[in-house]
Amino acid sequence: MVDSRLTSSEESGRTPLKFPRAEFWAGVRDIFPLVVGAAPFGVIFGTLATSNGLSVGATLAMSAFVFAGSAQFIAVGLVAAGTGWLLVVLTTFVVNLRHLLYSVSLLPHIKPLSHFWKVMLAFWLTDESFAVAIRRYEASDRSPHKHWYYLGAALFMYINWQLWTLLGVTIGQTIPNAADWGLDFAMSVTFIGMVVPYVKTKPMGIAVLVAGLTAILAYPLPHKLGLLFAAIAGILAGMLSERTQQASTTH
């Protein structure tokens, strides 16, 4: 849906998303598959957290104020193992380091916004909202309201996470094994659909291959560090390939 809209607007040079409201709802719509993909994890988190020693209030508060799926799961694991709070906080910091990469990438687009907007968009920055928002920012039309698109996507992701956490906390035990639904696969196919159009040049192809391979090899590393290493390895491989390509054309 988004594809046909964006390409048609690019081709005809029109800007159909002139209004903040239209951008907002386009963001809500486009993050929908990722919202579906996150649902089972929300249920599993709610169920797991309360059965591993976190109070209902703490579980809901974690989803509301921390709002970081991977870090929340790792925190529950640490709590269950009797880890002290300070170590949980430090681990959270490391697990979330990849957001630096996202915020640097969004930096040129976010720069003109007011401070209030920067605070909001930072709080709601996730893997999913980054994936959807950067795609909108990189589209060639010059809408001045793309931050409304980001907000719509991020807000839907946030509300969704709260709802499924609540369901997990309350009726999670009666819900049949959410891990087996297969809905989480929606994230994989969405991200695949986003990555493939990028792979138009040799350096980009190499970057993606190196990132994928490193992610597999480095997966056993703790605190999601494998993801960070894989991203950096991919970027370096792409840059290196670009450089050798330039060197060979200039000679």
Add this chain to the structure above:
Amino acid sequence: MNEVLMISGMAIATFAIRYVMFGASDRITLAPTILKALRYVPPVVLTAIVAPEVLLSSGTVQVSYLNARLIGAIAAILVAWKTKNLLLTIVLGMVTFFIWKSVTATLT
């Protein structure tokens, strides 16, 4: 375990990482090399998230027709490559995955 301390600390740590660049964005001008490098971030990060989801099952690489995620991912790659249509990629990838999952479930 002090839940209030833990969750406050987690919230502050998470927000700090998400906010630090945005907050300093007025004072940051990215060098051309960095901007060039950043163009790789979206495809590279998304691939790094997806590859283990698709290929790993309880820590081991599963390259087999019994891995429905791998089959669904291959279908998604083909659809994305041929059509460049995100919605179609998602739908056909999911359909392939669910069909393959139920078929292999009856086989094993």
